Amino acid sequence: DQQVKQNSPSLSVQEGRISILNCDYTNSMFDYFLWYKKYPAEGPTFLISISSIKDKNEDGRFTVFLNKSAKHLSLHIVPSQPGDSAVYFCAAYAPSGTYKYIFGTGTRLKVLA
Amino acid sequence: EPEVTQTPSHQVTQMGQEVILRCVPISNHLYFYWYRQILGQKVEFLVSFYNNEISEKSEIFDDQFSVERPDGSNFTLKIRSTKLEDSAMYFCASGDQSPRAFFGQGTRLTVV
Numbered sequence: 001d002q003q004v005k006q007n008s009p010s011l012s013v014q015e016g017r018i019s020i021l022n023c024d025y026t027n028s029m030f031d032y033f034l035w036y037k038k039y040p041a042e043g044p045t046f047l048i049s050i051s052s053i054k055d056k057n058e059d060g061r062f063t064v065f066l067n068k069s070a071k072h073l074s075l076h077i078v079p080s081q082p083g084d085s086a087v088y089f090c091a092a093y094a095p096s097g098t099y100k101y102i103f104g105t106g107t108r109l110k111v112l113a
Numbered sequence: 114e115p116e117v118t119q120t121p122s123h124q125v126t127q128m129g130q131e132v133i134l135r136c137v138p139i140s141n142h143l144y145f146y147w148y149r150q151i152l153g154q155k156v157e158f159l160v161s162f163y164n165n166e167i168s169e170k171s172e173i174f175d176d177q178f179s180v181e182r183p184d185g186s187n188f189t190l191k192i193r194s195t196k197l198e199d200s201a202m203y204f205c206a207s208g209d210q211s212p213r214a215f216f217g218q219g220t221r222l223t224v225v
Contacts, residue, residue, distance in 0.1 A: 032212040043117070043204050043216035044156065089156060093212045100146070100169055101214060103156040 003027045004092050006104035014112050019077040019104030021107045026071065031090040034101070035064060035075045038087045047088075048075070080111045115139045117217035119205050125223045126195050134190045134220045138207030145188045146206040146214060147180065149173070156204070162188065195224045 005024045013019045023033075031052040036044035049056040050064045057064050060104065063076045077084055090104040118137040126132050138145055147159040161168040161179055165182065179191045190206075192199055200223050206214040 025114070034213065036216075041202075041219070043119075043206075043218045046213055046215065049213060100158045100161050100171075102158065103148075105155040 002105075004090055004102045004104040006088075006090055006107050008107050009105070010108040012110045012112060013080045015082055016079045019075075019080045019084065019109055019111065021075040021077075021088050021090075021109065023073045023075075023104050025073075025092050026069060027092070027094065027102075028071070029057070029094045030102075032093040033064070033066060033073050034091045034093065035062075036089045036091060036103075037084075038089060038106070044089055060100075077109075080109075082111045082113050085109055085111050115215075115217050117207055118207055119203075119217035119220050121220060122218065123221045123223070125225060128197055129194050130222055132192050132195055132222065134203050134205075134222070135191075136188045136190070136205030136207075136217055137186055138188055138205065139209075139215055140186070142207035142209050142215075144168075144208040144214070145180075145182070146208075147190045148204045148206065148216075149201040150204065150219075151198075151201045159190070159203075172222075190224075199222050200224045 005016045035047040035050040037047050038044045048059050048062045050066050066073045087106045089106045091101040120135045145162040150156045158171050160170040160174045177193045181189050202219040204216050204219045206216045208214040
């Protein structure tokens, strides 16, 4: 039951270029989406989020885009830096009746210097 | 910045033994969660806890698992009789009214 999918297990990008990480979901009840960054042997760290009433949210180098009709969201990092190298998880939240986040499988981003 | 604290960072236990994983959530948070990540796999939801009771639990969270908030600060996950397949990183998380959870650094559980 993969309600949240990240179809690219890995991505390599040159330093200074744009990184685009994608996420698809199937459950239309999700109304809040989050991106978490995770380093090995550490817990996920919150990066940025977006409510389903918006189609874009920006925070510094990070922008999340939401396309509700396509049930798709993406995280753009520009410019990418070597310190951005980590695993990025997309997560979806449906507060009505449940209190849980559904995580995608993650995308390992490697930013090459 | 306030953070979620988990202890121990690494726990090795023999199969069949009970383990208790401990978490100190962020102090004014009301929602608490346990997740786990088996090596190389995705982060999986185990259980959510609100208002001193379980809000939701996954299929993984069977009778061998239990959670408690024994006092105003700690939130624990107990596995009564560990199995080899329980080996994973266990993450505690807490949240407030906003849909944003803060995760601890995790406890690596190794069942031998």
